[in-house]
Amino acid sequence: MNNKLPSIVLIGNPNSGKTALFNRLTGLNQKVSNYPGVTVEQKIGIAPIGHKKMQVIDLPGTYSLVPESHDEAIVADKFAQWAQGEDIPNCIISVVDSTNLERNLYLTSQLIDLGIPIVIALNMMDLSREKSIDIDCDQLKLSLGVQAVIPVSARFNEGIDTLKNEIESACGISEIEQRLFTVPSPVQSALLPLQDWFKENYKISNSLSLSLAIRLASVDKVHGFDLPEKSIISQAKQDLNIIGFPSDTLEPVLRYHWLDQAVPKAEIPIDKKSKSEKADEILTHLWIGPIIFLGVLTIIFQAIFSGASYPMEFIDSGISTLGNWVATHLPAGLLTDLLAEGVIGGAGAIFIFLPQILILIFFLTILEDSGYMARVAIMMDKAMTKVGLNGRSVLPLMSGFACAIPGIMSTRTIDSWKERLVTILILPLMSCSARLPVYALMISAFIPNTKVLGFIGLQGLTMIFMYFLGTVTAIVLSFFFSKWIKSDKKSTFIMELPPYRTPLFRSVFQQVYLRGKLFVTDAGKIIMAISIVLWFLASFPKIETENGKTQSIHNSFAAKIGHSIEPIIKPLGFDWKIGLGLVTSFAAREVVVSTLATIYNVENGDEDYISLSEAMKRDKDPVTGKSIFTPLVALSLMVFYVYAAQCMATFAIVKRETNSWKWPLIMMAYMTALAYFGSLIVYQGGLLLGFS
Numbered sequence: 001m002n003n004k005l006p007s008i009v010l011i012g013n014p015n016s017g018k019t020a021l022f023n024r025l026t027g028l029n030q031k032v033s034n035y036p037g038v039t040v041e042q043k044i045g046i047a048p049i050g051h052k053k054m055q056v057i058d059l060p061g062t063y064s065l066v067p068e069s070h071d072e073a074i075v076a077d078k079f080a081q082w083a084q085g086e087d088i089p090n091c092i093i094s095v096v097d098s099t100n101l102e103r104n105l106y107l108t109s110q111l112i113d114l115g116i117p118i119v120i121a122l123n124m125m126d127l128s129r130e131k132s133i134d135i136d137c138d139q140l141k142l143s144l145g146v147q148a149v150i151p152v153s154a155r156f157n158e159g160i161d162t163l164k165n166e167i168e169s170a171c172g173i174s175e176i177e178q179r180l181f182t183v184p185s186p187v188q189s190a191l192l193p194l195q196d197w198f199k200e201n202y203k204i205s206n207s208l209s210l211s212l213a214i215r216l217a218s219v220d221k222v223h224g225f226d227l228p229e230k231s232i233i234s235q236a237k238q239d240l241n242i243i244g245f246p247s248d249t250l251e252p253v254l255r256y257h258w259l260d261q262a263v264p265k266a267e268i269p270i271d272k273k274s275k276s277e278k279a280d281e282i283l284t285h286l287w288i289g290p291i292i293f294l295g296v297l298t299i300i301f302q303a304i305f306s307g308a309s310y311p312m313e314f315i316d317s318g319i320s321t322l323g324n325w326v327a328t329h330l331p332a333g334l335l336t337d338l339l340a341e342g343v344i345g346g347a348g349a350i351f352i353f354l355p356q357i358l359i360l361i362f363f364l365t366i367l368e369d370s371g372y373m374a375r376v377a378i379m380m381d382k383a384m385t386k387v388g389l390n391g392r393s394v395l396p397l398m399s400g401f402a403c404a405i406p407g408i409m410s411t412r413t414i415d416s417w418k419e420r421l422v423t424i425l426i427l428p429l430m431s432c433s434a435r436l437p438v439y440a441l442m443i444s445a446f447i448p449n450t451k452v453l454g455f456i457g458l459q460g461l462t463m464i465f466m467y468f469l470g471t472v473t474a475i476v477l478s479f480f481f482s483k484w485i486k487s488d489k490k491s492t493f494i495m496e497l498p499p500y501r502t503p504l505f506r507s508v509f510q511q512v513y514l515r516g517k518l519f520v521t522d523a524g525k526i527i528m529a530i531s532i533v534l535w536f537l538a539s540f541p542k543i544e545t546e547n548g549k550t551q552s553i554h555n556s557f558a559a560k561i562g563h564s565i566e567p568i569i570k571p572l573g574f575d576w577k578i579g580l581g582l583v584t585s586f587a588a589r590e591v592v593v594s595t596l597a598t599i600y601n602v603e604n605g606d607e608d609y610i611s612l613s614e615a616m617k618r619d620k621d622p623v624t625g626k627s628i629f630t631p632l633v634a635l636s637l638m639v640f641y642v643y644a645a646q647c648m649a650t651f652a653i654v655k656r657e658t659n660s661w662k663w664p665l666i667m668m669a670y671m672t673a674l675a676y677f678g679s680l681i682v683y684q685g686g687l688l689l690g691f692s
Helices: 018-027 070-083 101-112 125-130 137-144 160-171 184-204 205-218 230-242 247-262 273-285 290-306 309-330 333-349 352-372 372-386 391-399 404-415 417-431 438-444 458-484 505-539 559-574 578-584 591-604 612-618 630-641 648-658 662-688
Strands: 008-012 043-049 051-060 089-098 116-125 147-150
Touching: 008 018, 018 043, 018 051, 018 089, 018 160, 043 160, 043 247, 051 160, 070 404, 089 101, 089 160, 101 137, 101 247, 101 273, 116 125, 116 137, 116 160, 125 137, 125 404, 137 147, 147 160, 147 273, 160 309, 184 205, 184 230, 205 230, 205 247, 230 247, 273 290, 273 372, 273 417, 290 352, 290 372, 290 438, 290 458, 309 333, 309 352, 333 505, 333 591, 352 372, 352 438, 352 505, 391 404, 391 417, 391 458, 404 417, 417 458, 417 648, 417 662, 438 458, 438 591, 438 612, 438 630, 458 630, 505 559, 505 578, 505 591, 559 578, 559 662, 591 612, 591 662, 630 662
Parallel strands: 008 051, 008 089, 089 116, 116 147
Antiparallel strands: 043 051
């Protein structure tokens, strides 16, 4: 933490709106979605509160301080540090879902034990009003002994100024009276040896030491603390059982009993089923639900082609015009060639596919923010269990359609290490947005835009098949990985279903903008650098011919590199140009498009700029005169990239998440083998069937 600034910490249950509140306080744009587990590591920002700037820390969501997963352990670690006097924040903001008060306040009751000023932010008050839930905030503040209880709606910016005022006041409190939930005297007597041990070894207060003793008796451990001898723990548990308090459920029984007495009953009208419950009868139906989900995916992938065609043509035309203008208006020379062929022709080619990427991100964000994504996890749980996973793996896998990296990070919500590892290993098989330019280029160039069954476009259907192929392969491999990786721990899948909500389109477009910006800036830097290097490799050495002209591409350094690996990839239908693209795309999959664009632009020389798809269609083998690219070659290349291991950033994240190079190396090996043999089967099988 930044010790120069006062610090406040946001803590709450998953899907309670912590990150939305964090964004309101700091003005940042962290990802917000309507399903649990979006925040999987702490986020830090600066917020102007009163006359000061304060450091705001958003911790992952957790239901209690007994962690079940990696992200929940982050919160438990922080609690242990604060309990032992390290990096104590000035104030804790306990973010509570006002529509589910008692369950959310269980975590708040654990935080109260610390003796740190607490402000409760009763979030989602807009939903409470819709349900006619009336909460007495003053009585709640008095009963819990917190500094303030403020009704807010982070989604609609309600109550934020009042919350800031109360945070400023709470941060000014130097010392507060520590309170503890009501504990019967017989229980205190049984736990006295454990309580004394914590007090002596950690120099903490009576109330906090008793709270830790209760937790230790319940779960046989306290995260972040050493433990006393087993004999002391066993004796305490035995004494509890004798007086009629089963130790295994001691903490939840005591806390919920206290909350039942302390929390004023919210007036909740009893009426018929909610709109979400009615919708779920159809959308999560055993048979209808999956059909609807497949229909939604079909619409999304069809929209990727139909909705993006005009902006893609506009960008393509703009790049063509700019490239021709540079080539004709700037002085002839290496710099002009570099700009026209390398920078504009190479790097520019990839940005043609930006509209398709934005459409994909738009629809995925809608599914997340509406609450439908959580339903998909529930629907898929039974099927996932049969292959060694559970429904909690679905959300990271679905996130992988946008990018594998945040998907891998979100596996921290999976409590079983085995299931988390299996999910990480198969997640890169989900076709991320980096593969989309490869699919789109091949499909638009070589798959005819005809209709199947009169209403489904063949191009969209081909795109669906690519995504389907990666997903099915991932599920099949998860079964084998689950058998191979041994673990004794059995996991359970429990997920709170958030209510359906109309997506806040300001947030949706914000996410689309941020992802688009990330693609242009981060991927753009890599693509630009590789395009420039490739231009030099494809342009040199220049060889003078008898008529005084230079020919470079077929005798260039790039050609030599490509020809050196051509014998390996020839059985897949690939020539040296594609081979060079396979090498460069290890940095990022989409680089293969800019690689091909750079090579064809250099080869095209002084002629007018033509689109990459057109250049690929015209390309002929100089020996046989046959087309280099055919529908079969295009299909083979797409299958290769369904499985290809090209993404160094993904492997770096896998290494960080598994703390070992073993698993990223295994991932790289099996994905490369899958890509090669999958492409080999498609191409050679197609030749045997008479396709070309």
